Amino acid sequence: MDFGLNDDQRDIQRTARELLADRASPERVRESAEAGRHDDGLWTELSELGWPGIAVSEEHGGQGLGVVELAILSEELGRTVAPVPFLPSAMAAAIIQAAGSDDQRARWLPGLAAGELVGAVAEAHDGVAGLVPSAADAGVLVLVEPDGVRVIARGEADVEPLASIDPTRPAARVAAASGAGQALGGDTDAAVQRALVAVSAELVGVCSRALDMTVDYVKERKQFGTPVGAFQAVSHRCAEMLLETEIARAATAEAAWTADADPSRLAQCAAQAKATASDAGRSVTASAIQAHGGIGFTWEADVHWLYKRAQVDAALLGGAKEHRARLARIVGEKAAVGATA
């Protein structure tokens, strides 16, 4: 058993972290966030490096790598709250790649892989998705609906930009008439589960950064003549943040690995990943604000961007409760056939 990354994967991780430390610095994130725009320069740069096509087949202009690699990039981009439509686009590509027809793949994947086309994904009911991250700039929309998944060109849907609490991914309300776009004919459940792994990985990155910022802060901030991080009320909160982050990290790593290597377990593992990562995302970033004290509640401190990204990601493609309900059904079915661990 080996939970480590291989050399190539470690290279991807290191390169991403180094690049983003510079290109998605807190100052640049704030600039985009306050302008309510994607960072187009950064997106162009990442696209030239082939990031949006990381898990798209080479046939369609991607790098042909797996969900593990997709998760590595998602986590690093989450760490920096990078103001780019990577996650929405990569999820759209992953879903079309996994469940689309040859024609659908040929139509959408090359543009998504090249970063020339932005994708966006959301759950929709009666053709309506209330807040879709990055949809304001999207050229293609993937709607996950109770009876299937369809891919819709922007022009075929009603896309109405709206202000999200996370301004780093300009959002929109999307409404599509029944019959608009094309249904995906493949295994859409498995396709969406691959997207869930990517969101979970982004949440793990967000949590991990929130914890790092908090630890740095509570080591520095002094009250009563001592760093506040020495008080157990504070240090135990930090330990709990680490625990929740590591639970989500473990579940997400397993889900990413099963997507590539053991798809029969993906449904269960993806539900575990999204449930634990959504919970961790909310609680860890909330704790980060609390542990920063008054400064954490100000617009000036950067910790709120993490909280806002975590909130939107936690709700994306179903929150923790929805995925726990799925997990309970899967576990219940297993119990019914008498299978045990």
Add this chain to the structure above:
Amino acid sequence: MDLTFSDDELAFRDEFRSWLAENPPPPDPGDEDATRNAWRSAWQRQLYEGGWAAPAWPAEYGGRGATLTQSAIYFEELGRARVPLPVNVLGILLGGPTLMVWGTDEQKERYLAPILSAEEIWCQGFSEPDAGSDLASLKTRAVKDGDGWLVTGQKVWTSAAQYSKWCMLVARTDVDAPKHKGLTYFLMDMEQDEVQVRPLRQITGEAEFNELFIENGRIPDENVVGGVGDGWKVALTTLMNERAGLGFTLQIRLRQILDDVIAAAAERELLDDPRYADELAELHARCEAIRLMAWKGLTDTERYGQPGPEGSLVKWLWSDTNQRVTQLAADVVGPEALTAGTLWSYELLRARGNSIEGGTTEILKNIVAERVLGLPRLKAAA
């Protein structure tokens, strides 16, 4: 990444699994302490004769030289088969490995074999009434007397003391030295009148643990382990071994209890009831996280020589999850779960000890905060 066992590991697992299937322990004699202990001793002898008492020990001492992963598989399989751990688990996991590091050749020759065969049971005399989480503040004294030592003091939470021949005893041999420096690690013969064992009845009603009252207990010089004054270092070796391995059995047992709760919920048609389904699913995900984190901690150590933060987190998460699972069982099963003597009520009560034994959750949070996150330590009150 590869979350599967290697062929060698699978072969090891299958070999032990089939051995267990072919050599099940004799039927459980019930809950009377002494017969239960005899039964567990017989079970260890059976494991010993099959070569399965301590696979992690080197072959020269009667083990199989198993890797960390194989050893963890061994403990998972014991749990999965729902058979008891070897009765001398403290000797096998703590005492033997400590002697292998710190013992003299004579000590290894004398003590290791009877640990494996369960001829001599071992117990651990570390904690005291006033030295729990702050172990180094222990007060039991050992005073030089001729070619040996006279020990006086009190120990507590000593499992298996009533059946033990040897006690891993840490005592203060230099009262003037700083608290971590004046300690010595001894092997104390339990078969002497100067050592009195009193069972400590716990909230479950049973007595897994004991108090030891020692009044001028005799220990010869050759029973010092690792040198006079080096007791803290030797004790740390013992403590480092405390959570390895065993955790894999506990992790599987937790999973089995959760499976039982899920089955009980299914029987009562509660799995579709969101009040239960939501928490059962959360606990299921946490159990899976425990398994993954336990394996990640172990395999990272094995492969990269560097454990991640998991080691400090798994025991905390396990105890918390076990408490929640056994508590939820009371809701799923209803008030009859609280009937004394049932498995449900036993597990519910026993689980309260989980977050105290082997490092309280509060201490584990301190360890995570200080050693993993690097937060400053609050100066203890004078």
